Amino acid sequence: MSETDRSRPRRRRPLRRVAGGLLVLCAVIGYCVAQRDSSGGGAPYCTASAPGTAVGSSDGDAVRTYEMTPEQAANAATIAAVGISKGLPDRAVTIALATAMQESALRNLDHGDRDSLGLFQQRPSQGWGTPAQIQDPVYSAGIFYDRLVEVKGYTRLPLTVAAQRVQLSGFPQAYAKHEPDATVLTAAFGEGATGATLSCSGPAPxxxxxxxxxxxxxxxxxxxxxxxxxxxxxxxxxxxxxxxxxxxxxxxxxxxxxxxxxxxxxxxxxxxxxxxxxxxxxxxxxxxxxxxxxxxxxxxxxxxxxxxxxxxxxxxxxxxxxxxxxxxxxxx
Known part of the structure; x- marks a missing residue:
């Protein structure tokens, strides 16, 4: 047997290892999916869904979804509740949710740019309140809505314009990308289309x-x-x-x-x-x-x-x- 013939099995081993690794990876992914879809299994997560045309789909009956952690869902629920308690329309809730998605990813942050804090990254030095107030989701959502309603015709403005007039952000166009997901969330909490829901999976608390x-x-x-x-x-x-x-x-x-x-x-x-x-x-x-x-x-x-x-x-x-x-x- 030549040296060349002896070397062939060695050249195949990396391919075998790759194939074996892929099989293991697929098995792990399959297990995780099964655990997540099983009753009460897997890490907790929440999903908002609403009927409508999904992005990239021509099916008018497609369902749009937005997935988040329980922490994010809880903060979104508070933002929506405060808006509804003030008697504001769904458009106001959508603007608030999209803003919080951009500013904090719906997390109540204890840090930010300069002295920015909380869900909306509001700054104590700019008159938004004390640090403790700003990190109270009810307060921070409430003062956001209070300033939003001062924007004349905010319900008819593009979301980016309405949000920017409240936030004075250095990246005003960034709010636009969150509007579809914020709309799905609003549908679950607000008047929304029939069939819009928010559900949460995972072990019972x-x-x-x-x-x-x-x-x-x-x-x-x-x-x-x-x-x-x-x-x-x-x-x-x-x-x-x-x-x-x-x-x-x-x-x-x-x-x-x-x-x-x-x-x-x-x-x-x-x-x-x-x-x-x-x-x-x-x-x-x-x-x-x-x-x-x-x-x-x-x-x-x-x-x-x-x-x-x-x-x-x-x-x-x-x-x-x-x-x-x-x-x-x-x-x-």
């Missing part, structure tokens, strides 16, 4: 405290979403069936359910607020230990159904949430 959920609702939504009743020791469906409008049952024991009835205004506004509360509860489930949400004959259960909303079959003995009502389950 540790049990929370109903009073902390009540307090968080009051901070984010104010009087727009009040807890009408708290029923203890029941499933969401049972509590919804038995807790009356005049009930003032206190939380206690496992399976506490907060019955939330947003402020009525005789129009579609109540439905919008209820929708926002339902998706707010899902987005903040990891932070607040929320185990389930019921809204409009649909249920979301932490750690189950791949983190997606599931339509409930109508049953006489287990009714769904009343129109404009949300039931939030919190275990102890």
């Amino acid at each position: 540790k049990p929370g405290d109903p009073e902390k959920v009540r307090a968080a609702l009051a901070r984010d939504f104010g009087k727009e979403a009040t807890v009408a009743a708290v029923a203890a020791g029941q499933s969401g469906a049972q509590a919804g069936a038995r807790a009356g409008a005049g009930s003032d049952a206190r939380a206690g024991g496992a399976g506490d359910v907060l019955v939330v009835r947003p402020k009525a205004d005789g129009g579609p506004g109540r439905e919008r607020r209820a929708r926002a509360v339902a998706h707010w509860a899902v987005a903040r489930s990891s932070q607040l230990g929320i185990s389930g949400v019921a809204y409009d004959r649909a249920d979301w259960t932490a750690g189950k159904d791949r983190g997606r909303w599931k339509q409930r079959e109508a049953k006489a003995d287990v009714p769904g949430a009343a129109p404009g009502e949300v039931r939030i389950s919190v275990g102890r």
Whole structure:
């Protein structure tokens, strides 16, 4: 056998190693996907989805999605809730969300350019508030909206123009790239198209405290979403069936359910607020230990159904949430 013949197997070994490595990589990817798609498996993540034409698709029925961490989803929920509590239109919420996406990637940062801080990278030296105030998502979102509404005709302006007149950024065009994703998020929290949702997957969170959920609702939504009743020791469906409008049952024991009835205004506004509360509860489930949400004959259960909303079959003995009502389950 010649030296050339002996060398051929050696030249093939790198190819074998590459092929073997690819097989291992594919197996790892497949495992991760399976874990993520399994019920309650994988790292927590949240997805907003809304019907419409997806980017690069000619299918008018395609669904657009935006994926984020639970931290980002919780901050987005607060930004949307504050806008809705102020009675502002969806356009204002979209502008605020796109701005926060650009400035902080929807994270409540404790640093930034010069003295910039928080979700919107607001600067204490420029009159936005104290560092502590700016790092409060409710405050920072609120002052952003306050300055946005001072921009004449902001709802008719291009998003980049409206955002820039508030932020005075050195890169004003950067806001534009976030508008499609911000629109999807707004659809889930706001009036949006039918079928727009926000869902969160991953393991069920540790049990929370109903009073902390009540307090968080009051901070984010104010009087727009009040807890009408708290029923203890029941499933969401049972509590919804038995807790009356005049009930003032206190939380206690496992399976506490907060019955939330947003402020009525005789129009579609109540439905919008209820929708926002339902998706707010899902987005903040990891932070607040929320185990389930019921809204409009649909249920979301932490750690189950791949983190997606599931339509409930109508049953006489287990009714769904009343129109404009949300039931939030919190275990102890």
